[in-house]
Amino acid sequence: MEKIAMLGGGSWATALTKILSENGARVSWWLRSKDDVQHLRTTRHNPRYLSSVAFDLTRVFPSTDIAEVVKDADWVVLAVPAAFVKEALDKLERDALKGKRVISAIKGMLPSRNELVTDYVVERFRLKDECLGVVAGPCHAEEVALEKQSYLTIGSPDVALAEQFCQLLRNRYVRAHAAADLDGIEYCAVMKNIIALTCGIAHGLGYGDNFQAVLVSNAVQEIRRFLHALSPEPRDLSASAYLGDLLVTSYSQFSRNRTFGSMVGRGYSVKSAQLEMNMIAEGYYAVKSIYELNKQLKVSMPITSAAYHVLYEKIAPAVELEILKEKLR
Numbered sequence: 372m373e374k375i376a377m378l379g380g381g382s383w384a385t386a387l388t389k390i391l392s393e394n395g396a397r398v399s400w401w402l403r404s405k406d407d408v409q410h411l412r413t414t415r416h417n418p419r420y421l422s423s424v425a426f427d428l429t430r431v432f433p434s435t436d437i438a439e440v441v442k443d444a445d446w447v448v449l450a451v452p453a454a455f456v457k458e459a460l461d462k463l464e465r466d467a468l469k470g471k472r473v474i475s476a477i478k479g480m481l482p483s484r485n486e487l488v489t490d491y492v493v494e495r496f497r498l499k500d501e502c503l504g505v506v507a508g509p510c511h512a513e514e515v516a517l518e519k520q521s522y523l524t525i526g527s528p529d530v531a532l533a534e535q536f537c538q539l540l541r542n543r544y545v546r547a548h549a550a551a552d553l554d555g556i557e558y559c560a561v562m563k564n565i566i567a568l569t570c571g572i573a574h575g576l577g578y579g580d581n582f583q584a585v586l587v588s589n590a591v592q593e594i595r596r597f598l599h600a601l602s603p604e605p606r607d608l609s610a611s612a613y614l615g616d617l618l619v620t621s622y623s624q625f626s627r628n629r630t631f632g633s634m635v636g637r638g639y640s641v642k643s644a645q646l647e648m649n650m651i652a653e654g655y656y657a658v659k660s661i662y663e664l665n666k667q668l669k670v671s672m673p674i675t676s677a678a679y680h681v682l683y684e685k686i687a688p689a690v691e692l693e694i695l696k697e698k699l700r
């Protein structure tokens with residue numbers, strides 16, 4: 372039985388715990404809230420995220436003690452939103468992840484450092500890149516709860532490690548495949564959130580499907596330019612780990628980033644949209660990181676710039692979209 376430490380108490384950690392534990396793995400599960408841990412232990416349900424999912428407590432062990440949760444694990448899965456993952460991981464000793472395989476399921480960057488999560492983990496815990504992987508692909512936690520057919524891609528410089536994790540995930544409704552492009556997949560997962568958020572802003576302002584299709588097409592080019600400037604490896608951006616994820620986030624009713632953007636487009640302030648959502652829109656933090664990284668790269672990124680101006684410079688969404696409109700083809 373594989374031993375997995377799941378870090379995070381939100382929707383995605385809940386969905387991944389369901390998949391992994393129902394496939395037979397033993398999952399030690401770190402949640403920050405004592406009440407949620409207590410609720411899980413007594414009722415078998417996570418009270419605030421995917422609360423319909425019932426867990427088998429002979430395989431799932433919720434706890435608020437992060438050091439205890441990772442201690443005996445073979446795999447450590449990170450599913451805390453990027454803005455809070457440093458705070459969570461910094462509770463661990465520097466050698467706490469020695470000899471373990473670490474999989475980041477986070478689609479965001481550390482906002483305080485404009486750094487990929489995997490880069491931070493390698494540096495903080497002195498691990499080799501080959502011990503790490505990322506979970507990517509178009510997959511909403513809500514559809515996992517409903518057991519709808521889904522596809523995941525595990526990216527790692529060690530494709531054998533990625534394949535091992537795929538084996539832990541595959542089931543009746545999850546297909547998984549391994550890929551070698553860790554950085555490209557991780558950056559793309561960060562950037563698609565910015566695009567979905569901008570689609571939401573446009574939707575909130577009353578722009579329709581015709582405009583969104585052009586916005587998303589231009590987004591693919593923007594992502595391609597940025598990835599090429601950062602890491603010019605050959606990669607097929609039409610694969611589901613890249614384009615598929617961009618599409619699901621931009622169009623789905625479940626998308627946090629699109630929902631958040633739509634509220635901003637309708638006139639909510641950033642603060643009130645965040646308070647109302649109760650879930651995290653990673654794109655809000657990602658816009659700032661990518662915009663700041665791009666100050667050195669100087670890639671043409673009109674969509675990211677527009678989102679940055681709205682969210683961080685308080686430019687009215689309608690004004691910014693008028694400007695963006697002229698730049699799309």
Ligand SMILES: NC(=O)C1=CN([C@@H]2O[C@H](COP(=O)(O)OP(=O)(O)OC[C@H]3O[C@@H](n4cnc5c(N)ncnc54)[C@H](OP(=O)(O)O)[C@@H]3O)[C@@H](O)[C@H]2O)C=CC1
Nearest residue numbers: 380381382383384404450451452455477478511512650651
């Ligand atoms: N949801 C999905 O379908 C998918 C999500 N992901 C990625 O998974 C990661 C986790 O997101 P997701 O599970 O959706 O999150 P949710 O939006 O479902 O839940 C928010 C999580 O953030 C925690 N949180 C909120 N505020 C704080 C804080 N101040 N300090 C520490 N933790 C806080 C919450 O903890 P608490 O409940 O205790 O408040 C909760 O665990 C993200 O990077 C996301 O992009 C990737 C693929 C799919």
Ligand SMILES: O=C(CO)COP(=O)(O)O
Nearest residue numbers: 509510511620626627628
């Ligand atoms: O990355 C995700 C699905 O693949 C989840 O992000 P959103 O909820 O913003 O779509």
